[in-house]
Structure formats: structure tokens, C-alpha cells
Amino acid sequence: MTPAVRGREPADAWPSLRAIAGVAELPLPWPVAHATRLGLHASARRFYRLSPAGGGHEGDTRVLVLYEHDDPEAVERYERTARWFLGAGVRVPRLFGRSDRALLVEDGGDRLLAEAPDTFDLRRPYDAAARMILALQDHGRAVEVPNPQLRLDGERLRRELAFTEEHALRGWLEAGPSRARDHAFDRLAAAVARQPRRLCHRDYHSRNLLVADELMVLDFQDAMVGPLFYDLASLLRDDYRDVPAEQAARALELFWEGARQPLPVDDAADVPAEPGLLPPGARQGLVLTGAQRSLKALGTFGYQVSVAGRHAYAGYARRTWRHARRALTALGFDELIDDLAAFDRL
16 A cells, blocks of 8 residues: 555565464455565554465455554544545545454555656546545535544644654754744644634645545544645645646645635735635635645654654655745745744755
């Protein structure tokens, strides 16, 4: 489900995996020939492609999702949220079995939208991705959301920026403290939190979208209610690939056709000039959300580099800072840009 990246584990991880409590309980349809570790992934979970032994199963594989320890609540949340997404008409991997520590799920292949070449016809997946956001939002207004205890509210949005302060600015880039920056983060989080609220995937970008006959969504288990534009900002201000302007405009148009509603201008920021398709309040809301989302992602990358030792994420951070800087400039957050100058060293 993600591109295979060999770490320090052996080429075949199955001998060690099958000895782990919770793995042997899974309803495997065939004996396993070998298990291959998958992907560069920011999650603490590990992912393995299981391939069958013997004939008669050509092309038939499963993905093992392994948690660090027994976590029945997290496993149940995955199953519950998967059912909810399918009920919304959004394609996610089918679940074949679970234990307190592991899941056995459908293998959607290796073709991530993040790695589709520019020669690939991107219109279809980006159109589908925009429509999926609307499907999730519509379903969330019709039935109870899957994780009502989780909310992407002002408090959580501000905590995310504090995480960026701790792990990206201080821990990674060794920037000094700033009271002005703290106040600007307060202002930004509060403004984003005032937007209309809808069900959000919360990590909706090209490394969580598999391109096959139909688009498949990954890493959905922490879906929660949050700001109207959150998933759209994640999709179009992607940390992992540049979205062609034509596809971004088309996806934005499709989203706004379905989500259109009056939105007031917030006095916390300037009204950006773009995207011109949206009226002023919506335009401001999208850019505010994009700014917070990009700054939050910089915190994730800072943690991955400075704490987890996954230095490949440093390369993604440069694109993300360009997104954040562009959004903050359009919103008139000039002093905050100056206070974030440590990111210019990326």
C-alpha cells in the first residue's frame, strides 16, 4: 500500500512476525511465503505486504498493519472508521481480520498519487479526491461521525502549532523563543477554528491516496470534525508533490460547487487575492486553513528529523514552507513570516 523501502529488517520479515502475539490469530487465507516491509511512513505502526506460498494465488496479497503493542481501542477505531467511510461511498482497504495488535487488510498496490508522473492523467484522481471530500462532509451531516470524541477545534489547532514550535523551530532548527510568534499562532488557530465545521480525513494528501481503477484512501482512522476547508487545503497545498495549477483549479471548482455557502470575512487577517473563483470570505478561509495546515506539517517533519531520525522528511519540509510562506504573505502575517525565518534555511 506504500512503496517498498527496506530498512534494517531482513528481506523476509515473516519468520519474526509470525511469532508476535496477535499476528498468528489473523485469518490468513493461505500460508505466507514472505513478508516485505512497506514504506517511509510517519506512523508508529508498521506495514508489511504478505505474499502467499504455493500456486493458485498469483497476484493475491494482503497487508499486515502492526501496532507497537496491544491497542484494541486503536484497532477498533480503524474498523469503525473504515465502515463509516465505506458508508459514505469512499473507497478504503477492506478489512479481513483483526486482533488487539494487528489488522489484515486489502492490498491496494503501490501506485501512490504522490509518485504519479507528470505525464499521468491527473484530472481523474484529483476530481475524484475533491468529490470524496464532499462525500465525507455530506455523510457527516447525515449520520453520527465515527470518532465524536476527536475534534479539530481551536485548542487542537493551537496545540499543533505548539508542536511545530517545539520540534521544528526549537528542536530541529534551533530557533529562539518569540512571544510575538506565540500571539500570531494564537490568532491563526482561532481564525481557522471559526470556520464552519465538517467531517475531515485530517491527513488528506497524495501519500494517502492510491491510484488504481478507483481512488483508494489510506490512513483515515483519525477522521474527525474540523474546519470546512481542511481536507481541501491538505490536498491542494500538498507536502509531497506539486499539484498542477489546472488540476488544483478544477478540484477547487468541484468542491465549491458542492460546499458553497456564505462565509464572512474574518478581521484576523487580510483577504487574499487568490483563488479568484471563491468569494472573499471563502477565499480567506481556505488560505487561513492552508497556512495552519502547512505550519502543522512542518512540526511533523521537524519531529521526524530531530526525534525519529527520518531525515528524508527534511526534503518535503522545503515545499511545505513555501506553501506556508505564500499563504502567510497573502494574509498579511508579515511579522510572523519574519519570526519564522529559521525555515528559510531549509
